[in-house]
Amino acid sequence: MLKPSPIAQILLHFANVLVIAFFLLPIVAVTIGSLQSEKMLQADTQAILPAEWTFDNFLVILSGGEQRGKIFEQVTYLPDNVKSFHRAFANSVIVATSVTILTLVFGSLSAYTVARLRFGWTIWLMNLNVMARFVPIIVLMIPLYVTFRNFGMLNSLSGVIVALTGFLLPYAILMLAPYFATIPRELEDAARIDGCTHFSAFWRITLPLSAPGLASCGAIMFIISWHELLIPLILNSRAEFMTLPVVIASLVGDVHVFFNLMMAICLLAMLPSVILVLLLQRFVVQGLQVGGVKG
Amino acid sequence: MAADAERRNTDAASGAASGRELSPRSLAVVMNVPTILILALVLAYPIYYAGFLSFHQVGPGQLRSGVFPFVGLLNYERVLTDPLFQKALLNTFTFSAIVVVAEIVLAVAIALLINQQGIWTSRVTRILMLVPYAVPPIANGLVWSFMYSYQFGFLNRILFTLGVITEPINWAGNPDTALFAITVPYVWRTLPFAILLVHAALQGINKELHEAAAVDGANAWRRFWHITLPLLTPIIVVILVLRTSFAFAVFEEILAITQGGPGDATWVAAWYSYRKSFAPPFDIGLGSASAYLLAMLVGILALVYVRMIYRRVE
Structure with missing residues (x-):
């Protein structure tokens, strides 16, 4: 050396x-x-x-x-939004947690087929996911706003959760597929000889062994959902459905709110994700490296 | 033979317990149903629908009545001939170029730094550099608007205390410097990702190459230039494409720090689409057309990226 x-x-x-x-x-x-x-x-x-x-x-x-x-x-x-900080914090927790769970569940199912059941179309799906990662969110927001408006889905947390899950799912698949591919196939074959179906081999063998990969992906999904501004900003206008980033954005340009109060809200909003990243740094680093390079 | 028979038996047993097992082909379809449904609903359909909206007149009146008159390419014509959009596009290119070049140079330098063995402060940097990644973009924007504030800003306070300035500097309020002022918070927030990618690539470089070159008398700079940098080129290209396409869509820092101002100095493409669609005059058709143009620019980069991955796999 x-x-x-x-x-x-x-x-x-x-x-x-x-x-x-x-x-x-x-x-x-x-x-x-x-x-x-x-x-x-x-x-x-x-x-x-x-x-x-x-x-x-x-x-x-x-x-x-x-x-x-x-x-x-x-x-x-x-401002009313300052008073409803608790509500916004709770909304952010609900949205980020739901999106994390949904992307992990749907993402695992898809990523497994991409990693193990390689058909022409699953490889195509992977390429589409790579392309989808590039779609700027503003491009989606305008049509989503019009669609959600037509179906009366504006102003609800579930609308935000669905939109955010769709937006993040390709990224989750890109992170999970390379991880599943590293789990030795022989372990699944052994389980299948012992009578497992293909799906239960995935469910009982590959998935538990991929816990570190799931943690990496989950941490990153939670952080991105915690940060997301445009989706809840455009889909929700009522105070009771606002998430923390929307509350923060609403203080921009409010001449009655001074920097000290803004900084306090910003600090409170960044604290959970900063703590999460520092606690799970190994997983966050790994997830970012895998999702960024091997996609 | 006995084992085969036994396997058939257990297969049959488990088959009886859990129903007939799906073929891999059907299993792949079933496992992808939720993903395909969600992607169709939240990605594919909106992308198609944005295209549809961009060819129609969609304003508050049309939204209420639900009838969108077809206007052909009119929205695109209006966007492309709008001096404000041209300005926004130019700002987007300038902003992205500065951000991406700065990020690549800094990411390579800092990745080399945290890769140093036996320097304990490098280990501290390796952990603390993750903090910006955890800060919500909108909060980052507000924090920097406090940093940049003309009257009360934190940067001016530091410079006053150090005795560097006697008059406050109007970092983000000056049309000549505002766009550059926005690049710093953006680089601050997105740099960790770039560093991590370079660091991962660095760890894959064989140390013996360096040691052999050192034995042959190559100094640190020549070793970097002739060994490390060529081996980092693939990841640098990946970062170039990824970061450019994301920088094209910068939004939160603009909203928090300048709201496009002063004047039109910091209008960027995403801000243009947002303001035209969701602020008076709520011209969603026009906003869609401008967003589609942005998507096409990013789409070209995405194609380049997919091509690169193919090459790496082969």
Whole structure:
């Protein structure tokens, strides 16, 4: 192994510090911004750290506007979307969880046929999935809006779940198929000799052995669903069906909402996915690498 | 023979228990039914229907009555002759070119950095670089609108504190710099993916090649240029195609930071389709035509990508 010289080592450490600083700078900004009052942000526009720290931004959001704390005592106007944070959070959890489960179930069934039962048309299906991954979501949203409007499916969580599942399913298949292909076929053959049907060999042997692949795919499906803005933004206009990204988008351009409150909501919205990624980093890395390259 | 007979017996037994076993051909069809249904409903049909809408006049009145008059290529003509769409397309190309070049250069550099053995900070980078991937794009946009804020922004605060500036800089509010300002948050959020792909490719490079070259007296730069970079070329092309096609559809950061402004400085293709369709005058036909043009551009890239995969398999 080539060992870097001492000077090279110092330079490499320095480069790492720079890269880490770049990646964490916005996280530092959102944290500092959310822990101070509007007054502090306006009082000194050149200081990095505020003179006074406060948790009131989080207090007012998490209590649904009930507890105003010191900095919101005087405030008479608070956007309804800030008050319905709990609802939006719950909606986001429901949507992301359902989409994760649906894409994993449907994706596994399809990916298995692509990986093991190779007919001309399953290979074609795989190519279509690769192509489908490229479709820009805005292209789908306009016709989906018109269609859902005609069928009265606007303003419902299930509409969002169906649309998002369809959008993500090709990506899930692209991630799972290469994984299934790595499970030794002999294990299935052995199970079939013991009397399993083809499907139960898949269900009892290949699927459980693919648990790490399913975890990778599931983590990524959850994260993308948690992030998705356009689908719920266009399909839902009523507050009770809004997800977190839609609530965040609704604060853009609201002159009554100041940065400190926005930063607090952003921080709360990114916390679950950041924690998930750090906890499951091995799976996330693997899923992104497989889905990106082997598709 | 005995084993064969036994197998037939157990097959028959399980067949009796769970019904007749499907042939692989039928099983493949059955297992794909949910996927094909969902993809037909949410991908294939909308793509067809977007094409249909783009040839019709579809506004609020038509949506209410449910009758869409056929207008032929009129929507396409209006889109292509709209100076705002031309501007949006040009912005999209400029934005994507900057983003993709920056990402490839940074991804190769950072992947080499985190691939270093015996440097403990590289292991820290390897974990922390995943954080941007976890940040919702719309939240990322809002965070950067705070970073960029002219009066209260975090970037200006840092530069003031360091003594670099005496007057605040209007990062995203200046039409000359706004589009460039948007590229930074976008690169920040999507860079981890590119780094991971390059890193995976790096790990596949045989270390002995490097050691042999070092023995022959090649310095680190020559080893990178003559060994590593040529071996990374396939993955760089993959990143080029993938990232370009996704950057073409940039939306959230635009919505959060500039909403297309100042003026039309940051109108991009997806923003054009969105605004024309879902803001006054709610011209869904026009929006569909513009979205279809975007889809065709991305479609060409997708074909290139599929072709590349075929080549790699062969």
